[in-house]
Amino acid sequence: IVLPRGAMAALLIGVGVAAAAAADTCSNYTIIKGKGVVDSTKLLAQINATEYSECCNVCQATANCGAWTFAHSTCRMTALANAWPHDVSGAISGTSTAPPSPPPSPPIPFPDYCKDKTCRNVLYFVSDDMRADWGTYGLPVKTPNLNALAAKSVLFEHAFCQISVCAPSRMSFMTGRRPDTFGVWNFIDTVPLNTSATPGHFRDHGYITLGLGKTFHQNLGAWNVDAYWSPDKPYFPYAVGVCPHGSQGGGHCMQTDEEIYDYKLRLQTIDYLSYAANKSKATGRPFYVQCGFRKPHAPWQYPQRMWDLYNDSEIAVAQHKTLPTDAPLISWTRALDVKLENGTSFQYDAFNPVPDWVMQDQRHAYYASISYVDEHVGYILQTLESSGLADNTLVLFHADHGYHMGEHGEWEKKSNFDLVRLVLRCLEVGVAFVASFSDPDVCVVAKCAVAGGVVITLGCACAADDPRPVAAHHLWHPLERAV
Numbered sequence: 425i426v427l428p429r430g431a432m433a434a435l436l437i438g439v440g441v442a443a444a445a446a447a448d449t450c451s452n453y454t455i456i457k458g459k460g461v462v463d464s465t466k467l468l469a470q471i472n473a474t475e476y477s478e479c480c481n482v483c484q485a486t487a488n489c490g491a492w493t494f495a496h497s498t499c500r501m502t503a504l505a506n507a508w509p510h511d512v513s514g515a516i517s518g519t520s521t522a523p524p525s526p527p528p529s530p531p532i533p534f535p536d537y538c539k540d541k542t543c544r545n546v547l548y549f550v551s552d553d554m555r556a557d558w559g560t561y562g563l564p565v566k567t568p569n570l571n572a573l574a575a576k577s578v579l580f581e582h583a584f585c586q587i588s589v590c591a592p593s594r595m596s597f598m599t600g601r602r603p604d605t606f607g608v609w610n611f612i613d614t615v616p617l618n619t620s621a622t623p624g625h626f627r628d629h630g631y632i633t634l635g636l637g638k639t640f641h642q643n644l645g646a647w648n649v650d651a652y653w654s655p656d657k658p659y660f661p662y663a664v665g666v667c668p669h670g671s672q673g674g675g676h677c678m679q680t681d682e683e684i685y686d687y688k689l690r691l692q693t694i695d696y697l698s699y700a701a702n703k704s705k706a707t708g709r710p711f712y713v714q715c716g717f718r719k720p721h722a723p724w725q726y727p728q729r730m731w732d733l734y735n736d737s738e739i740a741v742a743q744h745k746t747l748p749t750d751a752p753l754i755s756w757t758r759a760l761d762v763k764l765e766n767g768t769s770f771q772y773d774a775f776n777p778v779p780d781w782v783m784q785d786q787r788h789a790y791y792a793s794i795s796y797v798d799e800h801v802g803y804i805l806q807t808l809e810s811s812g813l814a815d816n817t818l819v820l821f822h823a824d825h826g827y828h829m830g831e832h833g834e835w836e837k838k839s840n841f842d843l844v845r846l847v848l849r850c851l852e853v854g855v856a857f858v859a860s861f862s863d864p865d866v867c868v869v870a871k872c873a874v875a876g877g878v879v880i881t882l883g884c885a886c887a888a889d890d891p892r893p894v895a896a897h898h899l900w901h902p903l904e905r906a907v
Contacts, residue, residue, distance in 0.1 A: 450480040453492075453518030460493040460512035461519055462500040463616065467607075473499040476516040483518070490520040495612050510617055511643035537629040538710055545704065545817040546626065547697065547808055548714040551797055552590065552638055552721040553836075554823040555843060558794075564740070565791045566733050569802035573821065588825040588837040588844035591641035597824075598622055598640055611641065617648055624652035626712040632703055634696045636660035637689045637716030645716055657699060660692045662718055669767030670723030674760045674835075676789035677725060684725045685718050690800040694807045701811035717800065720793035720827075722760065722836075730792040730799075736784040739791070742830040745783075747774035751832075759836035762786060774833045783830045790829060 468489055473479060476494035483489040483501050490504025495515035507519050537543070557565040560574040586596045591611040592603045599621045601608075606615045620628075627633040633654045640647040644661035653659055663685045667677035681687040693715040700711035719725065747756050756774040763769045764785060770778045777783070801821070808814050826844040828834035837844045 450477055450518065452484065453480055453520060456509065456517045456519070458511065458515060459509045459517050460495065460515050460612070460614075461491045461507040461509055461517040462493045462502045463506050463508055466502055466506040467500060468502045468506075470498060470500045472497060476518070479516075480518055491518065493517040493612075496610075498612065500612075508617065510614060511647055512612060512614075515612075532630065533628050535630045538631075539708070542816075543629070543631075543710040545700075545710045545813055546631075546712040546714075547804070547817055547819045548622075548712070549801060549804075549819075549821040550594075550637075550639060550714070550716040551821070551823040552716070552718050553825070553827050554720050554794060554797065555826040555829075557791065564734075564738070566795050567798040569798045569805065570821065573801070573805070573819065585825040585844075588839060590638075590824050593824045594639070594641045597822075614642055614647065617651065621648070621652050623712060623714060624648075627652060627654060630709055632656060632700050632709055632711040634700055634711070634713045635716075636693050636696060636714070637686075638662040638718055639714050639716040656703070657696055660689070660696070662689075662716060665718060665721070665723050665725050667723040667725065667765075669765065670763060672722055674769075675723040675763040675765070675767070676786075676793075677723060677765055678728055678731055679725050681727055684727070684796075686725075686796065686800055689715065689717065690803055693800075693804050697804065697807050698811070701808075701813050704813065715804065717797050719797050720790055724789040724793040726789065726792035726796050730796045731788070733795055734788050734791055736781070736788050739784045739787050741780045741783045741787075742777075742832075744832055745777035745830060746833045748832070755839065755841075756833060757838050759834075759838050762835055765789075772833060772835070777830060777833055786835075787829050790827075 469486055471482060473494060474497065479492040479494045479499040482499060483492040486501060488503050489501045491507035492499060492501045493515055495512050504520055557563045558567045558570055559565060560571040585593045586603050587593050587609065592608045595608045595615055596603055599615055599619050601615055601619065603609055607613055608615060623633045623635060634657050635645065635653045637645055637660065639645045646659035646661055649659050664672060665685060667675050669675055670677055697713050700713050704711050753774060761769055762772060762778050762782060770782050772778045808817060825837055827837055828843050831843055832841060834841065
């Protein structure tokens with residue numbers, strides 16, 4: 425049975441029921457945990473499933489099926505010849521024979537590229553779910569360090585993410601490929617492992633590449649780690665925030681620094697950056713250090729000093745609190761659980777917003793979380809300055825997409841409104857140059873107007889060549905003229 429992606433699901437579910445009545449077939453497969461084996465571009469069939477044994481049975485009953493992956497209540501199947509192991513958090517896979525080994529780490533093609541060139545270092549920040557509510561836009565969020573970075577930078581007011589969801593957006597801006605190129609639209613799919621990516625491009629040109637936090641979404645950030653990151657330091661994985669009455673779906677809480685992942689990330693980034701700077705001075709090799717903050721993704725966590733920066737009564741609420749009357753309902757989505765610190769939840773829909781005081785409470789927590797990220801950026805930039813390498817280091821800051829805070833009755837992301845598609849970006853070289861952000865209505869994703877702009881623009885800006893093929897054009901030469 426060969427079906428296009430998502431087609432005739434009911435037929436496959438029927439097959440699954442019939443197969444489940446037969447003897448269990450999982451013993452016929454080599455089981456692999458924590459790995460996916462199904463290439464999204466060579467999908468044989470897909471069904472909804474509640475447990476991995478359904479995949480075993482349906483694959484057994486499906487012609488030409490030799491491999492399957494069960495993850496996030498979805499069973500995906502392919503021919504054995506198309507199976508390739510890759511990291512998928514929480515996945516269970518099976519192959520009818522032993523799966524092929526992952527491809528070996530590629531050699532560094534241009535290890536001496538920078539010996540006869542002036543190659544700039546890169547310090548690359550990514551934030552999670554941060555929209556452009558910065559002080560530099562005249563908005564009430566206190567972000568002194570990001571404001572200072574913006575003041576030394578070129579401003580981009582229109583930059584778009586491809587999809588306002590973490591995983592596909594990150595896979596897009598990290599590799600420069602549009603989501604449609606390889607069918608990466610969710611938290612399961614990835615591009616093929618041989619796809620070039622920003623850190624891998626710099627590694628291929630002799631850079632020391634060190635990664636921390638949420639860069640890619642998959643594998644706690646460490647996706648395809650051997651191909652993209654230097655072995656000098658292990659990739660520092662991200663963690664999920666937890667509040668007493670909150671989770672990734674919503675809520676907020678006041679905690680100590682030591683309880684919040686981003687504080688640990690800050691300390692680790694300072695350590696990695698210091699190592700990279702010292703090694704660069706000793707060897708002449710430039711560095712690429714990327715730090716992916718978890719905030720302000722829910723649950724919003726913050727120490728007391730960040731909460732005290734704001735007062736609920738002084739926080740403005742959304743001007744347009746419901747979906748426009750002429751907007752199709754399909755444009756609206758309910759995502760975030762609007763929840764107070766004590767766990768009290770508030771219902772809402774496209775035409776019935778939460779009370780103003782609840783909106784102010786949520787914005788208060790979100791703003792405190794943004795200010796906390798700003799503090800981390802300040803400490804890390806101080807470390808860069810102290811290293812003496814700031815004048816030859818390109819600094820980039822952006823987020824994966826924007827965010828709704830009650831506008832149009834929306835909370836969170838996962839829609840096509842500008843607030844979640846437009847992205848803020850900051851790119852600075854030395855003391856004189858470069859940044860890109862979005863305007864107050866824009867959110868955040870590292871893009872120079874389209875996906876792929878980051879890897880190409882960084883490559884050209886740092887003299888690390890122009891990484892083709894990707895799905896965008898770089899803006900380095902216009903940026904040079906803007907200085």
